[in-house]
Amino acid sequence: MKKISKLHFHFSLFIIFFFVFIGSSSSSSEEEIYDSSNGGLTDAEVRYIRHRQLLYYRDEFGDRGENVSVDPSLVFENPRLKNAYIALQAWKQAIFSDPSNLTGNWVGSDVCSYKCVFCSPALDDPTIRTVAGIDLNHGDIAGYLPEELGLLVDLALFHINSNRFCGTVPRKFVKLKLLFELDLSNNRFAGKFPEVVLRLPSLKFLDIRFNEFEGKIPKELFDKDLDAIFINHNRFAFDLPDNLGNSPVSVIVLANNKFHGCVPASLGNMSETLNEVILMNNGFRSCFPAEIGLLKNLTVLDMSFNELMGPLPEEVGGMVSLEQFNVAHNMLSGKIPASICSLPNLDNFTFSYNFFTGEPPVCLNLPGFNDRRNCLPARPAQRSPPPPSLPPPSPPPVHYESPPPPSPLPPIHYHSPPPPPVPCENPPPPVYGSPPPPAPVYEGPLPPVVGISYASPPPPPFY
Missing domain, CATH: 3.80.10 (Leucine-rich repeat, LRR (right-handed beta-alpha superhelix))
Known part of the structure; x- marks a missing residue:
């Protein structure tokens, strides 16, 4: 029994000595690591x-x-x-x-x-x-x-x-x-959307823009009784949920993320409260929802730098409070409704870098507008027209080794008056089956949105 106790005692001393030795050697190695890899930190x-x-x-x-x-x-x-x-x-x-x-x-x-x-x-x-x-x-x-x-x-x-x-x-x-106002913007926070904010009963103002948050945004955010949502300039990637229109916010800025899919038609349900919506530079690829025309109190609408297709709906002409309207850098086409350019409070309408083919004269009277790089006839700085298609080449002549075929039969002489000629039918209109051209690729940082005064301008990006 005494022999076992003595062995146990010596073994314990060995274990203690071993860990002290390992700890001291790891400490010295840590100092070497710090000194060599971090610009020579002091002791x-x-x-x-x-x-x-x-x-x-x-x-x-x-x-x-x-x-x-x-x-x-x-x-x-x-x-x-x-x-x-x-x-x-x-x-x-x-x-x-x-x-x-x-x-x-x-x-x-x-x-x-x-x-x-x-x-x-x-x-x-x-x-x-x-x-x-x-x-x-x-x-x-x-x-x-x-x-x-x-x-x-x-x-x-x-x-x-x-x-x-x-x-x-x-x-x-x-x-x-x-907690009523939470402003974490322009920092270096990362990870998933901070879902703890959904459990703050008094929160009205949420600003987490200019960070590194990523992943999906819980749809419960848009059921929360908030007044302002700023989540722009992060790494969120998801489809906007259909309950977006449930949000009672006055300002919502979702710009510069990695959204995709369609702009929900439920956006039109926010007509009672919404004043500004910024959806620029995401991956939205859909038609322009006509329900947006229900937003009678909206003053700023920016949907530039997306992949929106089709025409601008006539219903946009019902947004009587609209002051700033930007749909530049999309794939929109067709004719611009005159009702849009006739909106009583519209100061700036930017629709450059699209494929519009018609522009009513009233648009030229707006205080600020930009129609460059479209397909508008008689307007400067438009897209170049496509080159004319060449006629198909004629088939090469056929050389016969045997005698040539007989000449066509002589014309038939009618004793009665000839039948009336068959009228030529107009050719059907051409069908353009090719997809619209892709959006242009822009290198470097995106240009700022000129002329738009946001209620809460983004802080300067310190990176």
Whole structure:
């Protein structure tokens, strides 16, 4: 028995020595890796990175969090501000770069004095203060969102556009029941659509444009009671669902993604609320839905840089509030209805780079229009007409070795008047069976939409 215990003791010492040796050798190799592959990090930077890796943890959803300890000497006005302190200190630890030092004074228990943090009386208890808003817009801050931000249960505004935040949106955001505006635009978030936003009952303004989100968008987004949806400049790829028309938004911008399929006809159901819709530069390949003409309150409609085909429907002439209309760079054809160019508020109509063959004179009187690169007769800068087709070559003469065939029979002489000649039928109109030409290919970034004033212009892309 004593012999077994002594063996067990020596074996334990060996195991401990082995792991200490492996750990020390891996640490030295890590330092070599950092020094060789990251531009020669200093020893202090290597120690900081290793320390940061030990500080964070994963919650039950796999989202990252920070281990925050509260100094017992700190005094807080109320428990909610103590929770806000924990959330903001965790976030400060999750920030790797703050070039403007916006979070520099995030120290101590007076969180309402923190820069870019705004407090107000709690809705359910006006006698206490709580954190109601955070605005770090245009801070160029690098980091991620820790799951402790879910402790800010009274947060109504969360604005962090034009920074370098990455990762995903923590699922603990589901606790932000009062969140009204969520602006994550112009950052480096990635992954699937952050479905946690669908569970925010007070949310009205959603802006996640200029990120790297990808995949499909849940159709439940369009059943949610939102006022504005900005999801442009991401990597979403899917067909727009038929319930798009259920959305009560006033502005929806879906531009510069990888949509495909048809523009849903249910878009016409949004006539009571919709003011602006931007669908440019996606993969829509369908006819222009006539139901869009029901949008009597729409002021901006941009469907440029798609693959829309067929004519513009006459119903578009019923959009009496329309000010900006852009269908450039599609495969539309036919004649433009005069009712469109007669709309009372239309300031700019851009339909260049299509295959229109008719343009009513009233269009030339618009304050702004662009009809270049179509098939319009007597208009400048149009597409070149196709070259005339050559007649088929004549068959080569036949050389007979035997005597030539007899001449045709002499004409028949009628004793009665000859029968009336058969009238020539007009040839049937030509049938153009070839498909319309493909959309032109454009190299480099897409040009900006000139003359369109969006309600919320996109932030400058910091890449």
